[in-house]
Amino acid sequence: MIFADTTTTVAWVILLASVLGWVIYGLGNLRSSKREIGAEIKLAANRKPYYDDERLEGEKIERTQLIGLAFLAVTTIALPLYWILEPGRMVGAEKEFEHIFEEWGSGLFATTADGGFNCAGCHGGMNGGGGVASYSITDPNTSEVKQVNWKAPAINTVFYRYSEEEVRFILEYGRPFSPMSAWGLVGGGPMNDQQIQTVIDYVKSIETPRDANGKLPDEKQKEIQDEAERLVKAGTYSTIGEALFNLDLGGGNFSCARCHTKGWSYGDPQITGGGAFGPNLTGGSVVRQFPQRDEMIAFIKGGSEFGKKYGQQGQGSGRMPAFGLMLTDDQIAAVIDYVRGL
Numbered sequence: 001m002i003f004a005d006t007t008t009t010v011a012w013v014i015l016l017a018s019v020l021g022w023v024i025y026g027l028g029n030l031r032s033s034k035r036e037i038g039a040e041i042k043l044a045a046n047r048k049p050y051y052d053d054e055r056l057e058g059e060k061i062e063r064t065q066l067i068g069l070a071f072l073a074v075t076t077i078a079l080p081l082y083w084i085l086e087p088g089r090m091v092g093a094e095k096e097f098e099h100i101f102e103e104w105g106s107g108l109f110a111t112t113a114d115g116g117f118n119c120a121g122c123h124g125g126m127n128g129g130g131g132v133a134s135y136s137i138t139d140p141n142t143s144e145v146k147q148v149n150w151k152a153p154a155i156n157t158v159f160y161r162y163s164e165e166e167v168r169f170i171l172e173y174g175r176p177f178s179p180m181s182a183w184g185l186v187g188g189g190p191m192n193d194q195q196i197q198t199v200i201d202y203v204k205s206i207e208t209p210r211d212a213n214g215k216l217p218d219e220k221q222k223e224i225q226d227e228a229e230r231l232v233k234a235g236t237y238s239t240i241g242e243a244l245f246n247l248d249l250g251g252g253n254f255s256c257a258r259c260h261t262k263g264w265s266y267g268d269p270q271i272t273g274g275g276a277f278g279p280n281l282t283g284g285s286v287v288r289q290f291p292q293r294d295e296m297i298a299f300i301k302g303g304s305e306f307g308k309k310y311g312q313q314g315q316g317s318g319r320m321p322a323f324g325l326m327l328t329d330d331q332i333a334a335v336i337d338y339v340r341g342l
């Protein structure tokens with residue numbers, strides 16, 4: 001409807017008021033012009049005798065020159081001032097623009113109740129610190145359907161692990177066989193390219209601040225270490241490497257099991273490292289893929305890249321995250337020792 005919202009109504013009122021104003025002005029003009037007929041010589045401004053020469057070449061010309069000088073002064077001061085201030089204004093405008101996108105993105109990120117796409121609902125609120133998602137699973141053998149709580153990883157560290165293109169791929173196509181559905185139109189989801197980009201801008205804005213080297217800050221890495229040591233002391237795992245592989249901090253986003261152990265994400269783990277979204281790491285397959293330990297360190301630190309080869313016979317898809325900015329060298333060495341023994 002054309003009268004549907006207040007903005008349209010206000011616009012109509014303004015339009016009608018100004019049209020009415022012009023009509024009244026026109027009519028008034030017509031009326032007063034009738035009175036002037038026959039009196040042009042008296043009334044016309046251009047028939048009035050102008051100043052005499054003395055005034056024109058004296059006072060008048062000086063005043064005009066002074067005004068000119070004043071304008072020149074304004075121009076010579078304003079122009080350099082503009083040059084000085086413009087770069088700052090441009091930077092500010094760009095920031096403001098980013099800020100607007102982050103704000104739009106926060107609207108998309110919000111829960112369904114707040115009108116968003118519910119990223120916040122599964123990923124642990126507006127700061128994306130990790131959460132759970134309800135999901136139904138069909139048992140492949142018995143066809144029995146059961147309801148589970150699936151861990152949703154923290155995404156305030158997702159750019160530590162993935163490039164922007166890799167994150168875009170995850171958002172557009174989702175994680176099949178998990179509660180993370182496809183969000184991009186290309187993957188059959190509801191969001192267009194601009195919305196995907198805007199939500200990416202928001203996810204960037206909530207990122208856990210990095211240290212000077214772009215890594216996870218020391219206190220956060222210590223939190224990971226403390227939790228791993230606690231689990232070893234409690235007897236849950238026998239080595240730090242095993243504890244890190246299975247670590248359940250931030251929805252499992254510092255660990256390996258959520259992708260390499262089927263069922264880990266919903267509290268029903270099958271064979272540890274037996275393969276799920278990521279390949280099977282047991283039966284010596286890792287040592288066959290990476291006979292050299294150094295090569296494996298580089299792979300775990302850098303993750304896989306789309307199309308790029310790794311190990312003896314691997315080709316990356318970009319889906320294996322990079323852990324070099326999240327875990328310390330010692331932590332990575334401990335995980336690798338554990339995985340090579342699986």
Ligand code: HEC
Pocket residue numbers: 109117118119120121122123133134150151152153154155158161167170171175178179180181183199203253258265277321
């Ligand atoms: C229904 C719950 C749900 C919703 C809604 C949801 N996600 Fe997810 N998301 C998940 C789960 C669960 C995973 C982990 C899947 C797995 O185990 O591999 C995930 C994975 C991800 C990942 C990959 C992280 C990683 O390190 O593997 C990103 C990025 C992500 N989601 C972002 C988003 C964004 C952005 C939105 C909103 C547009 C969103 N998600 C909406 C449940 C959800």
Ligand code: HEC
Pocket residue numbers: 245254255256257258259260277278279280281285286289300304305311314315316317318319320321323335336339
């Ligand atoms: C988000 C899911 C995910 C997480 C978390 C993850 N991986 Fe992977 N991993 C993969 C995928 C997928 C591949 C297959 C390579 C590809 O697609 O690029 C892979 C490949 C590997 C390989 C090579 C296996 C082979 O035979 O080719 C190793 C080794 C490995 N991962 C170890 C780990 C370790 C150790 C961790 C934890 C520090 C870990 N992964 C965490 C998804 C993951």
